[in-house]
Amino acid sequence: xxPTRDEARVALAEIDxxxxxTRAAIARGPSAPLLILWGSIWFVADLTTQFRPExxxxxxxxxxxxxxxxxxxxxxxxxxxxKRPGAWRYGVFWGAIxxxxxxxxxxxxxxxxxxxxxxxxxxxxxxxxxxxxFHTIPMFAYVxxxxxxxxxxxxxxxxxxxxxxVGFCWVPDYFYLWLAITGGGSLILSGVxxxxxxx
Amino acid sequence: xxxLDKIIHAPARLRIMSALMALAASxxxxxxxxxxxxxxxxGNLGAHLQTLEExxxxxxxxxFVNRKPRTYVRATARGRAxxxxxxEALKKICGV
Numbered sequence: 001x002x003p004t005r006d007e008a009r010v011a012l013a014e015i016d017x018x019x020x021x022t023r024a025a026i027a028r029g030p031s032a033p034l035l036i037l038w039g040s041i042w043f044v045a046d047l048t049t050q051f052r053p054e055x056x057x058x059x060x061x062x063x064x065x066x067x068x069x070x071x072x073x074x075x076x077x078x079x080x081x082x083k084r085p086g087a088w089r090y091g092v093f094w095g096a097i098x099x100x101x102x103x104x105x106x107x108x109x110x111x112x113x114x115x116x117x118x119x120x121x122x123x124x125x126x127x128x129x130x131x132x133x134f135h136t137i138p139m140f141a142y143v144x145x146x147x148x149x150x151x152x153x154x155x156x157x158x159x160x161x162x163x164x165x166v167g168f169c170w171v172p173d174y175f176y177l178w179l180a181i182t183g184g185g186s187l188i189l190s191g192v193x194x195x196x197x198x199x
Numbered sequence: 200x201x202x203l204d205k206i207i208h209a210p211a212r213l214r215i216m217s218a219l220m221a222l223a224a225s226x227x228x229x230x231x232x233x234x235x236x237x238x239x240x241x242g243n244l245g246a247h248l249q250t251l252e253e254x255x256x257x258x259x260x261x262x263f264v265n266r267k268p269r270t271y272v273r274a275t276a277r278g279r280a281x282x283x284x285x286x287e288a289l290k291k292i293c294g295v
Contacts, residue, residue, distance in 0.1 A: 002203065007291035015211070015217045016285060018237070022228075025236055062294035081229035082222065083271050 028152050030078040032195035036069055038138070039187030041067045045178035049131070051121050057113040069096070087156075101137070107128065128175055132168045135183055136161050152194075160186050201287035208256045208285065211239060216282045219266060224246050227260060227271035245255040248272060256281060 003011065049056045049151045050088065072091065111130075113118040138159040146153030160183050166179035207216055214237050222228060234244045251257045256278030260271045274282070 003208075003289075003292060008289040011208070011213060012286070012289050012293065012295075014213065015289075018214045018217035018222045020220040022236060025232070053201070081232050081269070081271075083227040084223075085225050118231070137215055 002041070011189045024150075026082055028194055029082070030074045032054055035191030035194065037070050037074065039184045039189075039191060041184075042135070042187060043180045046131075046176045046184060048125075049102030050154045050174065050176035050180065053124075053127075064098075091121045097137070101134070125149050128168065128172065131176070131179070132164055135179060139164070152190075156186065156190050201284045201291060203288045204281050204285045206250060206256065207282055209247070211237070212251055214243070215251065216256065216274065216278065217245055220279065220282055222273070224274075224276070224279065225275040230270040233272060234247075238294060244255065251278065274280060 043058070045060055045063050048059055048079045070090075102162075114122075139161045142153045142157030142160075146157060163182040163186065164179065167175050167182065171178045207213055215233065217227060217235060218233060224290070230241075230244070230248075234238075234241055237244070239247075248257065248259060252259055255275060257272055257274050262269055262271065
């Protein structure tokens with residue numbers, strides 16, 4: 001027996017609802033803890049750069065490694081499990097991009113980490129440019145990812161990029177503190193928002 | 200002319216196929232995620248998945264993750280085509 005018009009309408013509405021719910025669940029997946037993890041890493045690293053710049057030569061490497069292994073672990077234990085053929089390529093892709101950026105930065109203009117406060121003063125403007133640049137790369141990835149996952153990531157990427165530029169241009173003396181609060185803070189708050197409201 | 204599919208039209212199976220259609224063709228959703236999202240018991244979901252698999256609309260793949268068994272589900276090309284045809288038939292009834 002063929003369904004009535006009302007039954008067909010209800011079935012179509014149910015299809016739309018379940019499809020949207022599934023997409024949201026997949027997008028939410030490990031996003032919240034990943035945003036909180038990387039927001040915390042930004043926060044600690046940028047805050048340390050502001051107040052203890054001599055420690056940053058090695059601390060960035062340690063924090064990036066923590067972030068990389070932490071991300072793998074969070075994706076692995078995510079409750080929403082979607083199997084994507086070749087998903088490991090995403091990790092390799094981002095690792096290669098990061099490696100490429102660091103390698104060429106050092107090949108073209110080797111970074112000699114300052115050993116004294118005086119050296120830091122002359123090195124800081126260069127480091128500020130490098131830091132601003134590196135912070136915009138993952139935000140660009142958010143914007144691109146948002147094209148496929150959802151508008152929220154696009155707005156987040158654009159907002160944090162704008163905040164980075166504002167800090168770079170108008171808050172140079174406290175740029176790293178600015179990054180810690182606006183950049184790291186935005187990521188942490190976004191993670192908390194997703195965890196609480198994306199249901 | 201698009202036709203309604205009796206197998207897909209059952210409410211639980213319609214929801215299962217809708218969830219799988221939200222994925223890319225090469226992606227698979229695991230059994231536990233599907234049961235939690237659709238609020239179906241394991242037995243109920245298993246029975247509907249078997250019906251859909253027998254019709255060739257989806258494929259089940261069993262594997263081990265951290266030595267624990269895990270079942271992944273994916274809509275086949277045939278299942279996707281039949282689902283889209285079913286949706287078209289529903290739209291036609293609604294006059295959309």
